[in-house]
């Protein structure tokens with residue numbers, strides 16, 4: 001039986017942050033620019049990234 005080790009963090013997961021060294025929970029923040037329109041093409045740009053709940057730095 002193979003055990004697949006998960007390497008990517010998920011929102012709500014507990015971590016020790018590299019930046020602030022606190023016990024934190026992963027939260028997702030939207031770094032996208034939101035609604036935009038380019039030559040009549042409307043789109044919503046979203047860019048969710050995993051961040052620390054304590055210092056709000058991005059978790060890599």
Ligand SMILES: [Zn+2]
Nearest residue numbers: 017020052055
């Ligand atoms: Zn942190």
